[in-house]
Amino acid sequence: MSNRSVFHSPSWVEWGLIAAFWATVVLLSVGQSLLGDATGELHWGRTVAELVEYTLWGLLTPVVFWFAKTLPVVEPTDTKRTTVARNVGLHAAGALAAAIAIDLSEDAVEAGFGERSIDAMQSISRFWFTDELVVYLIILMAGFARSYYFQQKEQQEEAERLEERAEALEAQLTEARLKALRMQLNPHFLFNTLHAVSTLVDRDPAGVRRMIARLSELLRHVLDEEAPQEVPLSQELEFLDDYFEIQSIRFQGRLDTEVDVPSDLYDAQVPNLILQPIVENAIKHGASQVRGVGRIEVRGRWADDMLELTVMDNGPGLPDTQEDGLGLRNVRARLEGLYGDDQSLHMDTAPDEGTRARLALPYHTSASLYTASGTSTLTASVPEDGLN
Secondary structure (H helix, E strand, O other): OOOOOOOOOOOHHHHHHHHHHHHHHHHHHHHHHHHHOOOOOOOHHHHHHHHHHHHHHHHHHHHHHHHHHHOOOOOOOHHHHHHHHHHHHHHHHHHHHHHHHHHHHHHHHHHHOOOOOOOHHHHHHOOOOHHHHHHHHHHHHHHHHHHHHHHHHHHHHHHHHHHHHHHHHHHHHHHHHHHHHHHHHHHHHHHHHHHHHHOOOOOOHHHHHHHHHHHHHHHHHHOOOOOOOEEEHHHHHHHHHHHHHHHHHHHOOOEEEEEEOOHHHOOOEEEOOOHHHHHHHHHHHOHHHOOOOEEEEEEEEEEOOEEEEEEEEOOOOOOOOOOOOHHHHHHHHHHHHHHOOOOEEEEEEEOOOEEEEEEEEEOOOOOOOEOOOOOEOOOOOOOOOOOO
């Protein structure tokens, strides 16, 4: 919160404006005296008295500004009524004291030039200081306006600092969540792949050796701590090809796979390891449940600035009560963390017609900076042949 007791001393610009203002007032006052005198004579006593008066007002202006800051007369709660009443009284006393002092000083200067006599009691009793009192109140109002301006400016700057800090903390939180999900995904993937290897140890030793070779390549990719959150779609498809080879060895010819993604989409950025959990789910609940040959199809297309990736199987379909497993939960959480509401993952299933997982995310390449609000700093190139 901003500290209301902090007084901003006038800057050089403010001092210049104050001096220019009172200098202008002096010139106007002297000019009015000359024009108003039929003889055209300059009364030095009156002129010097005005110079002294407005010089004092110029020097007193920062002091009045300080009073306006330290003695506010508007408080946000009723609990400050006593303080407000006290501050109003102090302002009234200060205004009277300053007005009387400057009025008497002006009289003293004129008396020094022999143009008038000094009678302090008469000046006070007849309220000859009223003009000076009005001037003081005008300066005080300007001080309140100045104080309010700086207070609002401080609040705005503080709000901007808090907003920046909140955005930074939110970004750190999102990054921490994504890293945690990645750490959770790695052992999940490793466990499932090793389980697939173990099923072939006795039946196909040669296939197991090929499987282990592919697994070592996959693990280097999965366990890479320096891997970015997003990678080109081409890299994701290469990883998927290695994963498909492992699964093909596991199912011994009972699994067909097809990947149909136009090459124009290869540069699109996608979350690292986003397709493997979806494909794994399709194999586990779809293709592996078929008595004959299971089938997995992966397709990609570009539509309405969105990249759509579809994974289909020919399994029996998911029951209505089927809940997402760990892999799909991680996929949904990562998509939300990276793209906010600008993404979706829908599962469509029907008995004996298989399941189709449709993943949609904003189309962008490494040349465009995507944000969760859906904006980009550069215009991403739109594929020409990736519409089907």
